[in-house]
Amino acid sequence: MVDFRLGDEHEELRVSVRQFAQEQVAPVIAEHYEKKTFPYEIVRQMGKMGLFGLPFPEEFGGMGGDYFALCLALEELARVDSSVAVTLEAAVSLGAMPIFRYGTAEQKERWLPRLTTGEALAAFGLTEPGTGSDAGGTTTRAVLDERTGEWVINGTKAFITNSGTDLTCLVTVMAATGVHEDGSKELSTIIVPSGTPGFTVAPGYSKVGWCASDTHELFFDDVRVPAANLLGARGRGLAQFLRILDEGRIAIAALSVGLAQGCVDESVTYARNRTAFGKPISGHQAVQFLIADMDLRAHVARLGYYDAASRMLAGDDFKRYAAIAKLNASNAAMENSRWATQVHGGYGFMNESAVGRFYRDAKILEVGEGTSEVQRMLIARGLGL
Incomplete structure (x- = not known):
C-alpha cells in the first residue's frame, strides 16, 4: 500500500521545526530582512537543535537521520522565512555534503564535526x-x-x-x-x-x-x-558537483513548497479576518477559489519532492524526478506568492508583511541550483530526448 503519511520520527521533527519557526524565527526575521543582517542567533539555535547534522552519521557529529529529514525541516522553516531556510539548505546540502560524499578520512575528521553542529558554515x-x-x-x-x-x-x-x-x-x-x-x-x-x-x-x-x-x-x-x-x-569535480546539485534540487523543492504553503497559511488567516462588503473576504467565492488553487499547488508540489527524496534514499536513479520536483515546486512558490499578494491587497505589497517577503523571495527559486530551463532540459534528457 502506498502511504504518504510521515512516520513518527519525521513527524516529530516536522512539528518541532514548525514550532521553532513560529516562535523563534517569525518574531524577529522581518527586522533582519529590512536591515539585511544575518540572523546569527537563529543559526545558533538551529545548531543546538541539530538541524545542520540531520542527514549525517553520529560519528561526524550528525543526528543520524536522512536527507528527507533535512527536506522536512527546510519546508517548515520556509513556511515562515526563506532566508533562514536557504542558510540551512546551503550549509548542509552544498557546504558539508561534498566533504561527506567525497572527502578523505582526514578531511572529514577536520571539517565535519564543526559543520554538522552549526558551529561553522x-x-x-x-x-x-x-x-x-x-x-x-x-x-x-x-x-x-x-x-x-x-x-x-x-x-x-x-x-x-x-x-x-x-x-x-x-x-x-x-x-x-x-x-x-x-x-x-x-x-x-x-x-x-x-x-x-x-x-x-x-x-x-x-x-x-x-x-x-x-x-x-x-x-x-x-x-x-x-x-x-x-x-x-x-x-571528477564536475561530476561531483552535478551529483550534489541533483540532491540539492530536492532540498530547494522542499524549500519552495514551504514558501508556497506559507502563502496559503497567511492568506487563510487574512481572508478570515479582513472584512469587505459587509462580510469576511473568505466568504467571497473569488477569494476562496484563489486560495483553493494555492493549496492545490502546494500539495502537489509536496508530493513531488516526497517522491524524489524516496527514490534518492532507495538508491534509484532520481535525477529526472529531482528536476520535476524542483521545477514544479518553484513554479508553485512563484504563483502562490503572486496570488497571496493579491489576496492581501495593499498590505501584501508591504515588506513588513510575510507575503510581501514571500513575493520577493520566490523568484530566485526558479533560478538558483539550476534554472527552470535547465530543469526542463534534464527532464527531456531523462525521457531519452
Missing part, C-alpha cells in the same frame, strides 16, 4: 560571473606547483551563499586543473579555508529577496592551498 563555489548554468565553462584555474606541493588558484565565483559570515570556515571551489586528451577542461574541486591569503570576499550583494541570507562574490588571486585539499579524485 561551508560554501559551494561553483557559479561564475560569466558562466551561470554552463558549469562546464568554468574559468577559475588551479595549477599544482610541484615545488611546494600546493594548488595555486586564480579566478572569481559569484552568488555564493554562506561565503562571508563570521562562521564561514571554507569554500569548496571548482576549478580547471588541466586539459583532457579530447581538449575538454579537466575540472576538480579544492577546499579553500577562509582567511587564506589571496582569497577575498567582496561586500554582500544588494538583493531583491533572501535579504537575511549571506551572499557574496569571491576572488582568488594566487591563492595557495596544500595539494591534500583536493576534494575527491582529480578531474
Whole structure:
C-alpha cells in the first residue's frame, strides 16, 4: 500500500521545526530582512537543535537521520522565512555534503564535526560571473606547483551563499586543473579555508529577496592551498558537483513548497479576518477559489519532492524526478506568492508583511541550483530526448 503519511520520527521533527519557526524565527526575521543582517542567533539555535547534522552519521557529529529529514525541516522553516531556510539548505546540502560524499578520512575528521553542529558554515563555489548554468565553462584555474606541493588558484565565483559570515570556515571551489586528451577542461574541486591569503570576499550583494541570507562574490588571486585539499579524485569535480546539485534540487523543492504553503497559511488567516462588503473576504467565492488553487499547488508540489527524496534514499536513479520536483515546486512558490499578494491587497505589497517577503523571495527559486530551463532540459534528457 502506498502511504504518504510521515512516520513518527519525521513527524516529530516536522512539528518541532514548525514550532521553532513560529516562535523563534517569525518574531524577529522581518527586522533582519529590512536591515539585511544575518540572523546569527537563529543559526545558533538551529545548531543546538541539530538541524545542520540531520542527514549525517553520529560519528561526524550528525543526528543520524536522512536527507528527507533535512527536506522536512527546510519546508517548515520556509513556511515562515526563506532566508533562514536557504542558510540551512546551503550549509548542509552544498557546504558539508561534498566533504561527506567525497572527502578523505582526514578531511572529514577536520571539517565535519564543526559543520554538522552549526558551529561553522561551508560554501559551494561553483557559479561564475560569466558562466551561470554552463558549469562546464568554468574559468577559475588551479595549477599544482610541484615545488611546494600546493594548488595555486586564480579566478572569481559569484552568488555564493554562506561565503562571508563570521562562521564561514571554507569554500569548496571548482576549478580547471588541466586539459583532457579530447581538449575538454579537466575540472576538480579544492577546499579553500577562509582567511587564506589571496582569497577575498567582496561586500554582500544588494538583493531583491533572501535579504537575511549571506551572499557574496569571491576572488582568488594566487591563492595557495596544500595539494591534500583536493576534494575527491582529480578531474571528477564536475561530476561531483552535478551529483550534489541533483540532491540539492530536492532540498530547494522542499524549500519552495514551504514558501508556497506559507502563502496559503497567511492568506487563510487574512481572508478570515479582513472584512469587505459587509462580510469576511473568505466568504467571497473569488477569494476562496484563489486560495483553493494555492493549496492545490502546494500539495502537489509536496508530493513531488516526497517522491524524489524516496527514490534518492532507495538508491534509484532520481535525477529526472529531482528536476520535476524542483521545477514544479518553484513554479508553485512563484504563483502562490503572486496570488497571496493579491489576496492581501495593499498590505501584501508591504515588506513588513510575510507575503510581501514571500513575493520577493520566490523568484530566485526558479533560478538558483539550476534554472527552470535547465530543469526542463534534464527532464527531456531523462525521457531519452
